[in-house]
Amino acid sequence: MVSVDSDIGDSWNLKAFNYLQYIPTGLLSQGFISEDVPHFSRGVFHNLSSLVFHLWSLVSGLSSLVFPLWSLVSRLSSLVSRLSSFLSGLSFPSPVSRLWSFVSFLGIPTSPANRSWTMGFTGIFNTLPSFSTLFFAGLGVLWLHLVYFTENSLQPPTPDVVPFQSYDGMELIILGSGTCVPSLTRGSPASVIRISDQILLIDSGSGTLERLLRVGITIHDVDVILYTHTHPDHVADLVPFLFASKYDWAPRDRDLTIIGGKGFSTFFDALIKTYGKWIQSELFSTHLRESEEDTHHFPGFRILTKPMTHLPESIAYRVETEDGRAVVLSGDTDYNPNLVKLAADTDILVLESAFPDEERVKGHLSPSVAGRIASESRCKKLVLTHLYPICDTIDLKSQCASTYKGPLVIAQDLMRFQL
Ligand SMILES: [Zn+2]
Numbered sequence: 437m438v439s440v441d442s443d444i445g446d447s448w449n450l451k452a453f454n455y456l457q458y459i460p461t462g463l464l465s466q467g468f469i470s471e472d473v474p475h476f477s478r479g480v481f482h483n484l485s486s487l488v489f490h491l492w493s494l495v496s497g498l499s500s501l502v503f504p505l506w507s508l509v510s511r512l513s514s515l516v517s518r519l520s521s522f523l524s525g526l527s528f529p530s531p532v533s534r535l536w537s538f539v540s541f542l543g544i545p546t547s548p549a550n551r552s553w554t555m556g557f558t559g560i561f562n563t564l565p566s567f568s569t570l571f572f573a574g575l576g577v578l579w580l581h582l583v584y585f586t587e588n589s590l591q592p593p594t595p596d597v598v599p600f601q602s603y604d605g606m607e608l609i610i611l612g613s614g615t616c617v618p619s620l621t622r623g624s625p626a627s628v629i630r631i632s633d634q635i636l637l638i639d640s641g642s643g644t645l646e647r648l649l650r651v652g653i654t655i656h657d658v659d660v661i662l663y664t665h666t667h668p669d670h671v672a673d674l675v676p677f678l679f680a681s682k683y684d685w686a687p688r689d690r691d692l693t694i695i696g697g698k699g700f701s702t703f704f705d706a707l708i709k710t711y712g713k714w715i716q717s718e719l720f721s722t723h724l725r726e727s728e729e730d731t732h733h734f735p736g737f738r739i740l741t742k743p744m745t746h747l748p749e750s751i752a753y754r755v756e757t758e759d760g761r762a763v764v765l766s767g768d769t770d771y772n773p774n775l776v777k778l779a780a781d782t783d784i785l786v787l788e789s790a791f792p793d794e795e796r797v798k799g800h801l802s803p804s805v806a807g808r809i810a811s812e813s814r815c816k817k818l819v820l821t822h823l824y825p826i827c828d829t830i831d832l833k834s835q836c837a838s839t840y841k842g843p844l845v846i847a848q849d850l851m852r853f854q855l
């Protein structure tokens with residue numbers, strides 16, 4: 437929920453923040469910074485301007501709090517001294533003296549030097565913060581709130597974002613364990629396989645680019661994209677991927693390989709026809725490969741594909757390292773003996789399990805059918821994914837256990853498996 441003052445804060449901050457961001461652009465256009473400045477240096481300028489902005493905001497906010505706080509402290513100390521003289525006055529033997537010390541505590545004038553009744557009566561009330569004190573303190577708090585709370589709300593939730601780290605091994609990451617159905621817990625289909633520093637993205641449903649960042653991978657780190665088929669929930673982020681790869685300040689400059697099923701180039705050509713130069717770059721080439729029952733060789737690993745039963749072009753992938761570690765991903769499919777062959781003895785078998793057994797839909801698997809494929813292929817671990825919301829209301833594991841007794845994991849977004 438967005439509160440009203442956040443709205444004001446956001447627009448206010450955006451203006452100030454954007455202005456400071458553009459200072460480096462201005463310097464660039466004036467020739468003060470060379471065009472040859474590497475992108476990371478521009479990043480430093482951007483960070484520097486945001487640092488100055490934050491320091492400035494912090495100093496202004498704190499300084500407007502100093503006066504009210506000082507005033508409050510001096511008033512409190514005055515209250516304490518009045519109170520202590522009143523308490524010591526209570527021990528006077530004469531009732532008149534005791535009354536006198538009470539009158540003096542209230543601040544009622546007791547000597548010719550303090551004739552003003554107004555001054556006298558404000559004595560006790562002077563110990564409370566004045567209107568102006570509250571006003572300035574309020575301004576200070578509001579300022580800090582606008583700058584920090586609303587500013588932070590514009591930033592990605594950083595605790596979830598891990599920096600890119602080189603990884604010496606093989607790793608599978610489930611980016612999206614869901615479907616086409618919008619969900620706060622299960623993103624659209626996408627997975628990553630890392631083999632040392634090589635990054636393979638398998639499918640790219642909507643939200644993939646953001647979830648890549650959450651596991652410390654940028655679009656520039658991706659070497660190969662593998663598409664199981666062209667249903668929108670599996671390809672939605674391809675256009676944003678290519679468009680963002682052209683982003684002026686950090687364009688991609690490494691070639692990209694995309695593998696898809698039969699007819700994928702026709703689909704890709706249609707995208708180029710629609711978006712033209714917005715998704716085409718002069719800085720890198722996109723190498724398309726159509727695949728049915730094929731093997732693709734890469735340094736240190738190979739990718740095997742076999743046709744599946746879903747759309748005519750649907751294929752499943754086996755990614756296998758030179759030393760024999762393997763991950764198989766089915767994409768969307770019904771039962772198909774090809775999948776059993778492709779997944780033979782694999783370390784991890786990632787199968788779709790779109791609906792529960794009792795709701796099974798043609799062209800998709802259910803937990804017990806997925807279990808049958810897992811048993812027949814003798815995979816070492818089964819991961820069920822592509823889960824429609826109904827799957828979260830039933831016990832998938834026990835349905836799957838009717839046909840498969842091995843290790844079983846129900847996929848969650850951002851889940852990682854090391855091999
Ligand atoms: Zn599909």
Ligand SMILES: [Zn+2]
Nearest residue numbers: 667669670768
């Ligand atoms: Zn799907």
